[in-house]
Amino acid sequence: MFILFKLELFKLRKKLRAWLGPILVFLLITISFPLTVELASDDLKNVFYSVLWIASLLTVMVSVEGIFLEDYEDGTLENFSVSNDSLFAMVFMKIFIYWLLIGVPISLLGTFFSISMSGQISSINIALPSMLISTYIFINLFSLGNSLSLNKGSVLGALITMPLLFPILILLGKIVLNAGFGFEISNLLLLMLGVLLLIIVCIPFIISFIIRTHLE
Amino acid sequence: MFNFAFDSFSGFIVMDGHGVYVWSVFFIVIISLISMFVFYKNELKKLKKKHFNE
Amino acid sequence: MLKKLYHQFASPKTYIVLVDKMYPYIFYISLCVYSLALIWGLAYAPADYLQGNSFRIMYLHVPASFLSQSLYLIMATAAAVFLIWKVKLAAYMIKAIAPIGALVTFIALASGSIWGIPTWGTWWQWDARITSTLILFIMYLGLISLHSSFTNFEKADKFISVLVLIGFVNIPIIKKSVDWWSTLHQPASITLTNKPTIDPSMLYPLFFSMIGFSGLIVCLVILSSKVQIFNRESNKSWVKDNV
Numbered sequence: 001m002f003i004l005f006k007l008e009l010f011k012l013r014k015k016l017r018a019w020l021g022p023i024l025v026f027l028l029i030t031i032s033f034p035l036t037v038e039l040a041s042d043d044l045k046n047v048f049y050s051v052l053w054i055a056s057l058l059t060v061m062v063s064v065e066g067i068f069l070e071d072y073e074d075g076t077l078e079n080f081s082v083s084n085d086s087l088f089a090m091v092f093m094k095i096f097i098y099w100l101l102i103g104v105p106i107s108l109l110g111t112f113f114s115i116s117m118s119g120q121i122s123s124i125n126i127a128l129p130s131m132l133i134s135t136y137i138f139i140n141l142f143s144l145g146n147s148l149s150l151n152k153g154s155v156l157g158a159l160i161t162m163p164l165l166f167p168i169l170i171l172l173g174k175i176v177l178n179a180g181f182g183f184e185i186s187n188l189l190l191l192m193l194g195v196l197l198l199i200i201v202c203i204p205f206i207i208s209f210i211i212r213t214h215l216e
Numbered sequence: 217m218f219n220f221a222f223d224s225f226s227g228f229i230v231m232d233g234h235g236v237y238v239w240s241v242f243f244i245v246i247i248s249l250i251s252m253f254v255f256y257k258n259e260l261k262k263l264k265k266k267h268f269n270e
Numbered sequence: 271m272l273k274k275l276y277h278q279f280a281s282p283k284t285y286i287v288l289v290d291k292m293y294p295y296i297f298y299i300s301l302c303v304y305s306l307a308l309i310w311g312l313a314y315a316p317a318d319y320l321q322g323n324s325f326r327i328m329y330l331h332v333p334a335s336f337l338s339q340s341l342y343l344i345m346a347t348a349a350a351v352f353l354i355w356k357v358k359l360a361a362y363m364i365k366a367i368a369p370i371g372a373l374v375t376f377i378a379l380a381s382g383s384i385w386g387i388p389t390w391g392t393w394w395q396w397d398a399r400i401t402s403t404l405i406l407f408i409m410y411l412g413l414i415s416l417h418s419s420f421t422n423f424e425k426a427d428k429f430i431s432v433l434v435l436i437g438f439v440n441i442p443i444i445k446k447s448v449d450w451w452s453t454l455h456q457p458a459s460i461t462l463t464n465k466p467t468i469d470p471s472m473l474y475p476l477f478f479s480m481i482g483f484s485g486l487i488v489c490l491v492i493l494s495s496k497v498q499i500f501n502r503e504s505n506k507s508w509v510k511d512n513v
Contacts, residue, residue, distance in 0.1 A: 144436070148416065148429060156419060160412035163405040164436065167443055170398060206432060213428045220313060228313060234324035234388055238312070241327050241381040245334070248373055249486060256493035263500045267510050 004089055008097040019101040022063035026106045029055035030113050048117045049127060049176050052110040053134055056103075057165070060138040063102050067094065067143050068211070072150055078215055087208035095143055095204065103135035126179050130172065133192045137168055140203040147207045150214050168195070280357045282499045283508050289492050296492075300485020307478035315472050327385040329475055333483035335378035338406060339441055341371040341487070346438045349431035361427035362502060364434060365417055366495035372410035374487060379403060402444045409437045423502065 033051045037044050044051075071077045081087050107128060114127040141161050149157030171192055178185045222228045229235055311329035318325040345364050352360035382400065383393040394400070413430055420426035500509055 148433070149419075156415065160416055160433065161436070163408045163412070164439070166401060166405050167439065170401075206436065210429065210432060213425055216425070219316075222313070231323035231326075234322055237324050237384050237388055238326050241330050241384050242308075242312070244380055245330050245377055248377060249490075252370070252373060252490055253493070256490065256497060259497045260493065260500075263497065267500075267504070 004093045005097070008090075008093045009100075011097075018063065018066070019098075022059045022102050023105050023109070025062060026055050026059040026109065029058065030110065034117070045118055046180050047176065048114055049130070049179065050172070052114060052127065052131060053169075053172050056106050056110065056131060056135050057138055059106060060102070060135060061142050064098065064139055064142040064146060067098065067146055068150055069146075072214075077211060081208075081212055081215055087211060088204045091143075091204040091207045091211075092200075095139055098143075099136050099139050103139060104132065106135055107131035126175065126185060129189050130175055130192065133189070133196050134168065134172060137192075137196055137199055138165070140199050141165060144203055144207055144210075147210045147214075150211070168192075171195075280359055282359050282362070282503055283506075285359060286496065286499060289496070293489065293492055296485055297489045300482050300489065302482075303478050304482025304486055307475050307482050311472075311475035311479060315475055316469075318472075321389050324385060324388045325472075327381055328472075329479045331378060331381040331385060332476060333480040334374050334381060335403065336480060337484055337487055338371060338375040338378050338403070339444060340484075341367055341374060341491075342406065342409075342434075342438070342441055345371065345434050346441075349434040352427065352431050353435075358427075358502075359499075361431065362498045363491075363495055364413075364427075364430055366498045367491055368410055368413045368417070368430075370487060370490050370494055372407060372414065375403060375407040375410060379407060399444055402440055405440055406437075406444065409433075409440065 030052060033048075033055075034044060068077065071080075080090050110131050111124055111127045114123045115121060117123075141164055145157040145159070145161035147157065148160065171188060175185050175188050178188065222231070229239070231238055308329060312326050315326070317323050345367050348360040348363045348367075351357055352364070379400075382403075386395070387393050413433060416433060417426045417430045420429065503509060
């Protein structure tokens with residue numbers, strides 16, 4: 001398991017463009033929002049969490065596009081699926097590495113931005129956990145979509161699984177609402193954590209089934 | 217229970233101003249149902265022709 | 271004996287023979303019931319105290335939305351049957367039901383938004399139930415496009431089954447969202463456990479409308495599944511006799 005971790009980590013770190021690019025995209029979106037809307041107006045302060053989440057959604061969608069493409073083309077995926085090592089573990093590690101290299105930096109940057117927008121340190125409590133969890137969920141769902149359209153290379157698969165995001169977005173909307181009123185949001189965060197744990201277990205299993213079907 | 221709910225037939229069409237909405241929905245439903253039935257009957261006829269010509 | 275029954279029903283040929291026998295009855299009975307229900311509901315039911323006459327859209331909207339969710343449940347069952355027991359007929363049914371499900375969901379969305387203009391003043395609202403029904407519509411369209419983008423039909427069948435089961439999380443959200451959140455859409459008036467809150471004179475045409483509309487949609491599903499079976503099994507010998 002640890003060997004898989006190191007393997008995937010090195011694979012992704014080599015492709016600098018693959019993980020640095022999305023972080024820059026995220027920076028671009030989050031910086032351009034206050035610039036185009038009036039700088040730090042009251043409305044923007046309240047909805048800034050939504051801006052962060054939408055920006056992370058778009059970033060993840062762009063960055064996860066080739067997640068299985070390279071391995072599919074050079075045959076690594078086929079080797080893995082017929083070997084004794086579990087495809088589940090490989091997919092899980094791949095998604096985890098993508099989250100470590102793209103999701104976590106985005107969350108930290110977003111937390112920093114939210115602190116600077118709202119002026120209070122306490123916005124860490126809302127921004128950091130919600131962004132960490134939501135980026136992980138988005139990466140899972142978009143890689144599921146990309147595995148469906150493996151050999152076409154189109155975005156059809158990602159578009160098809162986009163409707164599944166909407167329950168998550170509804171939850172995030174509730175978090176913004178409660179944060180604006182000053183209510184407790186820890187129960188909603190725990191609910192999101194539960195959803196994340198369920199997804200972490202199920203999605204690599206589903207993706208390995210889809211990949212095996214592709215390779216028949 | 218079985219009283220005609222409107223005063224006249226033109227009242228039935230207009231329905232106190234709400235007739236536009238009710239009848240537009242009614243026609244959407246009826247037209248889509250009929251067109252689907254016609255579409256599938258056509259597909260079956262095409263298949264029938266294809267198999268009889270072999 | 272049960273196993274023999276199961277094997278018989280899993281064969282497309284038995285299905286076609288059975289369905290050909292039942293189709294005229296289902297079609298004409300449901301046509302009569304639905305026309306009766308519509309005439310009763312549109313012309314004879316008393317006008318609502320709050321909403322006036324536009325509540326009559328209920329007789330068209332409620333069966334459509336109920337049926338869109340039920341069709342998805344049937345597709346999910348068929349997907350599970352296909353993935354576990356590899357019954358090909360189940361995969362044909364999924365492909366057959368998807369366009370009809372899309373149509374029914376479209377009817378539900380369109381009738382709901384037109385109903386919303388006189389009652390709520392707006393034709394769209396981003397509340398949980400309406401948005402989730404829109405997502406259901408997009409899922410149906412996605413299923414159709416996914417299946418048609420593959421040339422190898424066995425792979426396409428497996429992918430479409432997986433997608434149906436993944437999208438199944440949407441259905442509890444639609445059903446329960448009016449209970450969990452207080453939204454614009456009204457809560458259910460007819461549940462399994464409580465007495466219905468609608469007056470009987472409005473309720474009876476609703477029941478007949480639901481039965482009639484379901485029957486007509488079942489007829490459409492039968493036609494669509496026949497088209498699918500004849501397309502996919504066109505090289506079998508029994509097709510020529512039964513088509």
